[in-house]
Amino acid sequence: MNAARTAVVTGAASGIGRAVARDLTLRGWQVAGLDRAPVTDCPFSVELDVTDAGAVAEAVRDAEATLGPVGAAISVAGHYEMAPVGDISPESWHLMLRVHLGGLLHLSRAVLPGMLQHGDGSVVAVSSELAVGGGSDDAHYAAAKGAIIGLARSLAAEVAPSGVRVNVVAPGPTDTPLLAEDSPWRAPEYLATLPLRRLVQPDEVARCVAFLVEEGTFCVGEVLNPNAGAVI
Amino acid sequence: MGAAHARRLAADGARVAVNDREPSSALATLAEEIGGITAPGDVSDHEQVLALVDRVAEEIGDVDVLVANHAYMTMGQLVSYDLDDWWRNVDTNLGGTFWLVQAVLPGMRRRGGGRVVVVASEWGVTGWPAATAYAASKAGLIALVKTLGRELAPEGIIVNAVAPGITDTPQLDVDARDAGVSLEAIHARYAGQIPLGRIGRPDELAAVVSLLADPRMSAMVGQVVQANGGSTRARA
Numbered sequence: 388m389n390a391a392r393t394a395v396v397t398g399a400a401s402g403i404g405r406a407v408a409r410d411l412t413l414r415g416w417q418v419a420g421l422d423r424a425p426v427t428d429c430p431f432s433v434e435l436d437v438t439d440a441g442a443v444a445e446a447v448r449d450a451e452a453t454l455g456p457v458g459a460a461i462s463v464a465g466h467y468e469m470a471p472v473g474d475i476s477p478e479s480w481h482l483m484l485r486v487h488l489g490g491l492l493h494l495s496r497a498v499l500p501g502m503l504q505h506g507d508g509s510v511v512a513v514s515s516e517l518a519v520g521g522g523s524d525d526a527h528y529a530a531a532k533g534a535i536i537g538l539a540r541s542l543a544a545e546v547a548p549s550g551v552r553v554n555v556v557a558p559g560p561t562d563t564p565l566l567a568e569d570s571p572w573r574a575p576e577y578l579a580t581l582p583l584r585r586l587v588q589p590d591e592v593a594r595c596v597a598f599l600v601e602e603g604t605f606c607v608g609e610v611l612n613p614n615a616g617a618v619i
Numbered sequence: 620m621g622a623a624h625a626r627r628l629a630a631d632g633a634r635v636a637v638n639d640r641e642p643s644s645a646l647a648t649l650a651e652e653i654g655g656i657t658a659p660g661d662v663s664d665h666e667q668v669l670a671l672v673d674r675v676a677e678e679i680g681d682v683d684v685l686v687a688n689h690a691y692m693t694m695g696q697l698v699s700y701d702l703d704d705w706w707r708n709v710d711t712n713l714g715g716t717f718w719l720v721q722a723v724l725p726g727m728r729r730r731g732g733g734r735v736v737v738v739a740s741e742w743g744v745t746g747w748p749a750a751t752a753y754a755a756s757k758a759g760l761i762a763l764v765k766t767l768g769r770e771l772a773p774e775g776i777i778v779n780a781v782a783p784g785i786t787d788t789p790q791l792d793v794d795a796r797d798a799g800v801s802l803e804a805i806h807a808r809y810a811g812q813i814p815l816g817r818i819g820r821p822d823e824l825a826a827v828v829s830l831l832a833d834p835r836m837s838a839m840v841g842q843v844v845q846a847n848g849g850s851t852r853a854r855a
Contacts, residue, residue, distance in 0.1 A: 519854060540852040543814065543849050543852060544814045544849055544852065547814035547815045547816070547848070547849045548814060548816050552815075558838070559838070582768060582769045582772035582773060582840050583772050583773075583837060583838065583840055584773055587838040588838065590835075591836045591837075591838035591839075592838070594833065594835070594836050595830075595836075595839070598826070598827075598830045602823075602826040602829075602830070603823075603826065603846065604823050604826075605783075605784070605786075605819040605820070605823040605824070605846040605847065605848050606827075606844075606845070606846050607814055607815050607847070607848050607849030607852070608814070608849045608851075608852035609844065609845050609846070609852070610854065611842070611844060612839060612842045613836070613838035614839075614840070614842075615772075615838055615840060616768060616769060616772050616840035616841055619765045619768055619769060619840065619841035619842065
């Protein structure tokens with residue numbers, strides 16, 4: 388259990404990020420919610436874009452000043468679109484990497500100095516089942532989510548000797564606003580292929596995040612896969 | 620590690636039946652401590668497994684959660700390995716889990732779901748010199764879990780594994796003997812190879828078991844959760 392009870396959650400306004408923020412709050416954490424959209428249910432929040440390293444650093448500084456030392460940081464902010472690989476524009480590719488990989492990079496650089504100073508802390512990155520198994524029309528998304536795992540595992544090895552743990556949760560298709568109503572991931576034919584036969588619920592991803600933050604004290608560079616059996 | 624799992628599940632609210640190969644005062648004391656029952660029997664023996672699962676069902680009801688933590692481990696060079704002993708690793712670890720899953724399935728089906736948590740091993744992921752039998756049994760468990768995860772999830776029976784890294788249990792005596800060094804020396808040797816700088820505690824593995832036994836979560840299916848202080852950092 389971390390002594391510092393402030394958690395920073397990016398993408399906290401909706402979907403998985405919101406579920407994570409709510410769950411950690413119920414567990415007694417003071418949650419700082421960072422999002423492009425207004426975050427309504429956290430004691431501290433900043434509207435920002437995680438592709439902006441300076442804004443993330445400033446928000447973390449302000450969160451620490453308001454709520455206290457950060458013991459947990461969860462990188463959830465994401466962006467999703469599908470496209471055949473030949474149709475992915477340089478702008479799309481750039482944005483995908485900056486949001487997902489940059490989001491984790493910027494958050495980690497902001498929180499790690501404090502965690503390393505305290506010799507304690509937990510960073511959790513939300514990746515995706517597509518990073519592990521890949522999928523058609525998801526090249527830029529899968530590349531960005533896969534890069535998260537590479538960064539997290541290397542960072543995990545780097546900071547574990549100092550008592551800071553870095554881990555990943557790679558959900559399968561989850562019932563959030565990121566999946567449009569007409570998304571193929573919601574189609575009954577797709578759901579029928581999943582061993583669990585349904586989408587993952589945001590609360591289940593939040594449960595995995597909370598485990599890694601609070602109880603997974605021997606998990607380092609690990610990837611938890613609440614993916615409804617999409618990738619086994 | 621098994622005692623830690625039992626204590627944790629009891630703390631989570633489960634009525635726990637604790638198994639060991641033979642009845643013992645230690646087993647009885649543990650059962651009493653956690654308000655559970657004892658269910659001794661050799662899990663590598665099909666008939667004994669059927670009998671003990673029946674007895675558990677009679678005494679405390681159908682099984683909702685099976686934690687297959689039992690293990691037998693020896694080490695040796697492949698060519699000179701005693702063949703009977705080699706198979707004993709496989710038939711206890713892999714075979715015993717298979718008999719147990721088969722035995723608890725009807726009860727889980729009656730209950731409309733369940734959780735199976737198999738304790739595999741880091742060595743079932745990475746392999747290890749002089750551990751061919753043990754590593755084969757644990758790698759077999761991982762494939763069994765992946766298959767059963769797919770096969771049983773549609774029925775609400777959720778099967779996953781935890782692959783512990785080096786953990787502070789009496790099993791490390793075997794490693795120490797194989798290496799010809801003291802238990803303290805083997806602890807230090809292993810800790811030095813782990814990014815976190817220490818070996819695991821049984822309660823840290825019990826926390827993973829608790830996660831995978833949680834009735835509120837079923838999104839993890841056929842997965843292998845590795846808790847090893849960062850030694851593998853690989854997909855299992």
